[in-house]
Amino acid sequence: MLPEGYAEEDLKVGREALLGGWSSGSEPNTIFVRARGSKIWDSDGKEYLDFTSQAWSNNIGASDPRVIEAVYAQAKELTHLRSNYDSVPLLLLASRLTAEAPEGLSKVSFCLHGSLAIESAVKLALKNSAPGGQIIVLNDAYHGRSLAGMGMSWPHSERAFDSMTPSVIRVRQPYAYRAPAGVSPAEWAARCADELRSAIKACAFRKPAAFIMEPVQGNGTQLDFPRAYYQYVRDICTELDVLLIFDEIQTGYGRTGAMWASDFYGVVPDILVFGKAAGGGFPLAGVLASGELEGFAPGDDALTFGQPPVNLAAGIATLDILASDDLVANSAAMGQYATAALRGMQKRHPIIGDVRCPGLLIGVELVKDPVTKEPATEAALAVYRGALERGVILGTTKYAGLGNVVKFKPPLCISREEMDYALNVFDDVLTEITQS
Ligand SMILES: Cc1ncc(COP(=O)(O)O)c(C=O)c1O
The missing domain is CATH 3.40.640.10 (Type I PLP-dependent aspartate aminotransferase-like (Major domain))
Structure with missing residues (x-):
């Protein structure tokens, strides 16, 4: 919800006034209004699991x-x-x-x-x-x-x-x-x-x-x-x-x-x-x-x-x-759990070329072909979009490198249940984009 006294129009004028130069405007339809722990809510009230920790910063979770x-x-x-x-x-x-x-x-x-x-x-x-x-x-x-x-x-x-x-x-x-x-x-x-x-x-x-x-x-x-x-x-x-x-x-x-x-x-x-x-x-x-x-x-x-x-x-x-809250230990445990699950998925999804860690610094490199390792850059973007629709914000690399890596870097307080939800979403989205 927008704060009282403000209208959509005020936000539109504000956006046009921004000089840019950072990432503002890359998601012009989403304005976030509240976050807590591993979750974040947009101005329509939609809830997301945040696997980016907002630029990998909310290690202890948001707004503790x-x-x-x-x-x-x-x-x-x-x-x-x-x-x-x-x-x-x-x-x-x-x-x-x-x-x-x-x-x-x-x-x-x-x-x-x-x-x-x-x-x-x-x-x-x-x-x-x-x-x-x-x-x-x-x-x-x-x-x-x-x-x-x-x-x-x-x-x-x-x-x-x-x-x-x-x-x-x-x-x-x-x-x-x-x-x-x-x-x-x-x-x-x-x-x-x-x-x-x-x-x-x-x-x-x-x-x-x-x-x-x-x-x-x-x-x-x-x-x-x-x-x-x-x-x-x-x-x-x-x-x-x-x-x-x-x-x-x-x-x-x-x-x-x-x-x-x-x-x-x-x-x-x-x-x-x-x-x-x-x-x-x-x-x-x-x-x-x-x-x-x-x-x-x-x-x-x-x-x-x-x-x-x-x-x-x-x-x-x-x-x-x-x-x-023993968060460093949870990072190690959840990191190992998610990495093992992603390596398991790799057997079913040849688009997964490489799964990298340690801890909750997880990168999944997508390739068009596991032998040639040709980067599947568009697929990474499609995964990001598909997961976002299902309420999971995943990271991608857009700058240095090849742009074909999906990142799982949630707050260190992430629960097993939340991790399972995100992993299932990733699995489903990969199935959807590779079968379409
Ligand atoms: C490895 C690394 N070094 C430096 C920076 C710059 O930090 P800041 O954006 O807080 O200036 C970042 C930010 O993304 C980073 O990831």
């Missing part, structure tokens, strides 16, 4: 009353503070989060968006390396929409911002399902790691400042790498003295079935970037950094709304809920 209470309590006391003063939630969350961090990441800083946190991570790397160093990134990476983030992500289609973006070197990522013919995933991981080593060594006069990677590429086809790759990159960065940054904006806060992908893969980066789920639906992001790095000097990373007390209070409540 415990977060709202914490936010309200903080907002009544203090909403905004200049960044040269400390607030109580700032200090409490710093203490809580560094206690949850992978070993050695004993320093933390906060901001409001993943893209800004990526910038902080790169600034910290530049501060701790020889001047002028480039950043090494993986192909099909996504690190945000600031100019620096776009420069480190897959090239933007219009290339309009190229001259403003930082200097990066791109190396191939070990995409096991699409490894060259006859090359095993393990061998492909080793070869891609060698490519990283060669790229670093090729920078003979200006050593790179850092190698940044998403432990599981989110927008770039929902891609995890062969397990050995993580240790390879850690070893190479240590040996050649290049900082390793994990962009855990999607993989952190329990998504992999462990608190951090770093825990899941048993590899600790020098800098870990977090965001999305950190504020329990409120904007919050930041970096965790090795205590051995030189930190920021006053002003290096100051933003007017860098550490809003309200968002930090939401961050504390989020950590409480993750622990009290």
Whole structure:
């Protein structure tokens, strides 16, 4: 229902006034008005199961009353503070989060968006390396929409911002399902790691400042790498003295079935970037950094709304809920359950080329033919549409990569019953589109 006093016409005028540039307008007939847990309702009262967690952010579920209470309590006391003063939630969350961090990441800083946190991570790397160093990134990476983030992500289609973006070197990522013919995933991981080593060594006069990677590429086809790759990159960065940054904006806060992908893969980066789920639906992001790095000097990373007390209070409540509701364990259990079910479906649906995880970071790659692996891009869109009609919002990759991956990334509080419902919908829609 629309709020009282507003008419459809007001919304239409508002939509026409939007400058665009994000995804607004891609679903012009749907306006969402309410969300709770794994569910969301549109302005017609239709209920959906949200398997996107709204840009993979609502790990603890939407609008948790415990977060709202914490936010309200903080907002009544203090909403905004200049960044040269400390607030109580700032200090409490710093203490809580560094206690949850992978070993050695004993320093933390906060901001409001993943893209800004990526910038902080790169600034910290530049501060701790020889001047002028480039950043090494993986192909099909996504690190945000600031100019620096776009420069480190897959090239933007219009290339309009190229001259403003930082200097990066791109190396191939070990995409096991699409490894060259006859090359095993393990061998492909080793070869891609060698490519990283060669790229670093090729920078003979200006050593790179850092190698940044998403432990599981989110927008770039929902891609995890062969397990050995993580240790390879850690070893190479240590040996050649290049900082390793994990962009855990999607993989952190329990998504992999462990608190951090770093825990899941048993590899600790020098800098870990977090965001999305950190504020329990409120904007919050930041970096965790090795205590051995030189930190920021006053002003290096100051933003007017860098550490809003309200968002930090939401961050504390989020950590409480993750622990009290055992959500990381549920992510692991539901992830295993859904992945097994999807791999079972693969036997009946040859359109399913690959099922990837871990945890609730599930990607299903659709192909026209399991042998040629030709991407079934239109089918992915048809699955999305079919599931939406039946009340399940699935994700798809629209940007980097091939556009043929359907994503299952629900809140970590998803129940078995809700998971079964979504899996059945997916099964039915696949049957429908492959038989039509
Ligand atoms: C891996 C990764 N890095 C960075 C970002 C940018 O975060 P934000 O959109 O909060 O600026 C995102 C957002 O989708 C992301 O998935």
